[in-house]
Amino acid sequence: MCISAALFYEVNVNKTCWMPIILVLMGLGLTAASSNEPLPLDYWDAPQAAGKAHAGLENNMRPEACAQCHQEQFNAWRDSRHAHAYSPGLVGQFPAMGHGEGNDCLVCHAPLEEQLYRNAGDMNATLSTLLENPEGFSRDADLDAKQTKLPLRHVGVTCAVCHVRHGQRFGPPRRDSHAVGHLDGAAHNGFIATKDFEKSQFCASCHQFPQDYAIHGKPLENTVFEWQQSRFSGQGIQCQTCHMPDRKHAFKGIHDVNMVRSGLKFNLEKKGNLATFTMTSVNIGHAFPTYVTPKVLVKAESLDAQGNVLQHWQWVIIREVAYDDGWEEKQDTRLMPGESRIFVADELDKKTGSVHFYVDVIPDAFYKGVYQSLLSDDLQPKARALIAKALSDADKNDYRLYDNVLKF
Ligand code: HEC
Ligand code: HEC
Ligand code: HEC
Ligand code: HEC
Ligand code: HEC
DSSP states (O other): OOOOHHHHHHHHSOHHHHHHHHHHHHHHHHHHHHTOOOOOTTTTSSSBOOOOOSOGGGGOOSHHHHHTTOHHHHHHHTTSTGGGOSOHHHHTTHHHHOHHHHHHHHHHHSOBGGGSOSSHHHHHHHHHHHHHOSSSSOTTOOTTSGGGGSOGGGGOSOHHHHHEETTEEEEOOOTTOOOOEEEOOSSTTOEEEOGGGGSGGGGHHHHBOOGGGEETTEESOBHHHHHHHSHHHHTTOOHHHHHSGGGOOOOOOTTOHHHHHHHEEEEEEEETTEEEEEEEEOSOSSSBSOSSSOEEEEEEEEEOTTOOEEEEEEEEEOEEEEESSSEEEEEEOOBOTTOEEEEEEOSOOTTOOEEEEEEEEETTHHHHHHHHHHHTSOOOHHHHHHHHHHHHHHHHTOEEEEEEEEEO
């Protein structure tokens, strides 16, 4: 499911009319290349090998090992979704699929060659290991902790997935310099600095599906394309600008209420006999939400002076898809970057004393449905335990984004 920039353009661009533009872009690419050392072309080709090339600690691809020298990145990463990508909801589906298909999922969830399943036994052993160790790493970076003996796949999208190939570290240029290419350093034979780490395309192999997988013209994951269409790409605002501010590794997204609030503006207003609620996407570099998995509910209620509910309204913000002998898009009501949407509570009851507006976010709405349907079928006992855990974890992720009252 990997996708390179080249493939992406090939499938999206009408070649004849875009040819001159492509040539100009290629020209720009050449100029840029002279001040950059690009990532190797096969950097994201599966399977990616972290490999070994050093001695002792520096050969250890566990995040706890990196943490001995890169504590700050580890402390942020350990609470991110990337650190938890080898999850019960993922792994609980594997026994029914087999280890080969499981590996197709790992290309985004735990993609290193060292993380893939070699055989069915490997996959089966993981079920109990994951149940016993919900977190595949030691939080305090203790290299002697029992978790550090677990197979590398339990650390999901770990440091080495983004930074190490064949023992060689890759990273962005140092903060205080533009120097690119191989730079000497006090450990692991230095690193290769490349500005490709600062660009949205870096995230594409896992956050953008190819156009061939389109449903209703749009692939299930279309984040990089949505970003390219937004004002942010023109202004040089990359995924990293918003998701790794000051190079921090927290990768906050729809599961974090403050992150979501940072991207939206709300306005609640009385207009005569109407209550209007406006939601504007001011700082989100793609559709809100970008994936088909979350669901956002906007609700309103009119109440009388005693607080009794008189009327209610509900709207949904979602890209809803369903699988029935092929994927189908049911509706797409997501907010595009810059878009304002007005929700109106009208024809208010004469006894209305106040109107209440709420916004609820269900980040894992789609998966909850998947887990419920899996649980209603026959499941291998350990797979059942994992899926049940995934469902209860997903339930805990729901939150109220907005809550305000307008007096009448
Ligand atoms: C023994 C200490 C040590 C260990 C262990 C270690 N590193 Fe490093 N790392 C360094 C040093 C020193 C540098 C060079 C910093 C410099 O010269 O700017 C560095 C540089 C880097 C850079 C480049 C930073 C930049 O500015 O772009 C990356 C990325 C990196 N390390 C990743 C890792 C990963 C991933 C691991 C674990 C698999 C790891 N390192 C393990 C010490 C270590
Ligand atoms: C192209 C990359 C990619 C592939 C391949 C992929 N996923 Fe994911 N997966 C993601 C991303 C990104 C998210 C987070 C956003 C979302 O929820 O869609 C995610 C989220 C999930 C989640 C919810 C979060 C969690 O970990 O509990 C589950 C479950 C999941 N994927 C299962 C699978 C399964 C099963 C497969 C294989 C059939 C698979 N994924 C293949 C990228 C991928
Ligand atoms: C999903 C990919 C991804 C993962 C996982 C990841 N990083 Fe990074 N890392 C990046 C990117 C991208 C940058 C550059 C961000 C920028 O320039 O805005 C970066 C930057 C760095 C830097 C340079 C920081 C600086 O302040 O100059 C270091 C060191 C580093 N990462 C180490 C780690 C370690 C250690 C881990 C695991 C605990 C890790 N990374 C996990 C993508 C990742
Ligand atoms: C201008 C800031 C900004 C930029 C640029 C941006 N994002 Fe986001 N992103 C956000 C905010 C805010 C949220 C939380 C609201 C939401 O879920 O849309 C978010 C949410 C997400 C999510 C959560 C899943 C979901 O369904 O919303 C993912 C994954 C994500 N972004 C990936 C990316 C990637 C990959 C890029 C680059 C192609 C990117 N983002 C660019 C601000 C940004
Ligand atoms: C190797 C694949 C891979 C790469 C590369 C990658 N991601 Fe992810 N990312 C994932 C997966 C898988 C998940 C979902 C983890 C889960 O919940 O199971 C995820 C989740 C996220 C989320 C959390 C969304 C939420 O639901 O809250 C954000 C934000 C995000 N990624 C941003 C980025 C950015 C920015 C980059 C590039 C710097 C990047 N990712 C690179 C695989 C990747």
